[in-house]
Amino acid sequence: MISFENIVKWIQAFLSAHLPHIWVLAVEAVIIIIAAIALFAILGLVLVIMERRVAAFMQIRFGPNRVGPWGLLQSTADTIKLIMKESIVPDNSDKFLFNLAPFMVMIPAMLILAPINFAKHFFIWDLNIGILFVSSISSISVIGILMGGWASSNKYSLHGAMRSGAQIVSYELSGGLSILTIIVLCGSLKVSDIITAQETGWWIFRGHIPAIIAFVIYMIAVTAETNRAPFDLAEAESELTAGFHTEYSGMRFALFFLAEYINIFIVCAVGATLFFGGWMPFHIGTWHAFNHIMDFIPSSIWFFGKTFFLIFLIMWFRWTFPRLRIDQLLNLEWKYLMPISMVNLLVMTVCAIYHLHF
Amino acid sequence: MFIVEYLKEVTNAVKSLATGMKLTGYYFTHHKEIITQEYPDNRATLKMADRFKGEVVMPHDANNEHACTGCTSCELACPNGSIKVITKFDINADGKKKKAVDQHIYRLDMCTMCGLCIEACPTDAIKMANTFEHSVPDRNMLVKRLNNNGSKIREGVE
Helix, strand or coil: CCCHHHHHHHHHHHHHHHCCHHHHHHHHHHHHHHHHHHHHHHHHHHHHHHHHHHHHHHCCCCCCCCCCHHHCCHHHHHHHHHHHCCCCCCCCCCHHHHHHHHHHHHHHHHHHCCCCCCECCECCCCCCCHHHHHHHHHCCHHHHHHHHHHHCCCHHHHHHHHHHHHHHHHHHHHHHHHHHHHHHHHCCCCHHHHHHCCCCCCHHHHCHHHHHHHHHHHHHHHHHHCCCCCCHHHCCHHHHCCHHHCCCCHHHHHHHHHHHHHHHHHHHHHHHHHHHCCCCCCCCCCCHHHHHHHHCCCHHHHHHHHHHHHHHHHHHHHCCCCCCCHHHHHHHHHHHHHHHHHHHHHHHHHHHHCCCCC | CHHHHHHHHHHHHHHHHHHHHHHHHHHHHCHHHCCCCCCCCCCCCCCCCCCCCCEEECCCCCCCEECCCCCCHHHHHCCCCCEEEEEEEEECCCCCEEEEEEEEEEECCCCCCCCHHHHHCCCCCCEEECCCCCCCCCHHHHEEECCCCCCEECCCCC
16 A cells, blocks of 8 residues: 555665665655655645635635636746745845845744654654654744844834744743643653554543643644734734835745745644644544544545644634734733643643543 | 633633634635626626716717707816817707707816716716726727717707
8 A cells, every 4th residue: 555654664675775874864864855845845835825715715705716727826826926036135134144034934944844743654753852842943933033024124124023022932832831731641742652642532532621722722822923813913014014024025035935834834733743633543432443444544634634624724813813912912922821721731730640531 | 800800801702703713714615705706707797886987978869869958067067177068059940049069078088087077967968877998099089079979959958
């Protein structure tokens, strides 16, 4: 049967039969780099068209429907346009930081890809502190945003970058606490362990109400961390033209734009792993026959299905809710989300200690 | 108590957010609600609203008769001089001279569609049409003569 697991095994066997050990690693690294970049490019194209269509339908419009069948080639056309555009660097900007910033946004996005399980036994590096790695690396991306905002020597950019800093620092707390809630349940930071722990049911069903509260808080926190509406204060086109990427154009802008969508994919993939069991099919306790039928659907389809469902949820938020003010944003985090998630974590710990979950 | 108020606030917030998401979710799943008109495709069935102001026209009836008396009220009412009424004197049956319209010149390129000329007209000789495809290769084509060739004033209109 063709599965990602078998393909990986086949490549591994093929390479080790023909090459010395050190070259096997090198060739595999190159394959992974190409695969990661291809995944990024495809995700960028797919998510942009998905966002525009979802937005259009929610606003009672059609959205792009002229380029290609159902407008599917619209984002490809946009990318070609962006490649051909001149990338202008402002005179007064700090040229080095200005050029570095888009890559500083992309690099953390690429790093977080490492521990994610895309399918059964299909990952880049299943390290034993996977979730800790994800949550620590994801906080680095704010440096790229601050760098871009500072180097542009534009007041809009600087303002957007500062807002983004305050926002990400705040929301990482409740995001981290809601991740901890699930870590408490399965007792491991390793992504594959978290997934195998959900073999008898996903945590969102087995963890009672605390897991659902943690999921809601996680979704709110990651929406804020990825700077998306209703928390898009860093961009806020009505107030700050485009916030931290006001001065960016052409491919540099495209990198920022792409990084936003990659970050959405990654936080949704982590959310799917924690709350919906990653690639784990929909299992109900000891109903072996039912579980076996569910196993026939490939694990990669489960993973991407769940991830895209969460992405749709985040898009749904974006096209429904109005943007918060900066004081409302910080109020929400410090007065509501953080106390609630702390109490929630406490309840969940009690549940886990007394085995009150299913 | 503070904690009760706090929890009430949280539940209200969740409820109001859910209400919003319910509406957008409804629109997302019900594509028949879409109000976008795909204009060049639906040109045959396109129906403009009656209140739409596209251009000033002078309706003529089957006998090529209009209701314009050449009083120049519309010309006086027009704020930017888009209308110029050139009048002539008709000699009627009992040898009396009577003022009548010779050419009703209307400049669509200058018109702001304010509709003051229609309000000023004492005989309802001109009205707003809801046509909107006005693009032409030469701007001189936008200077129009509203009264038809050989048309005359309808009997009984004073």
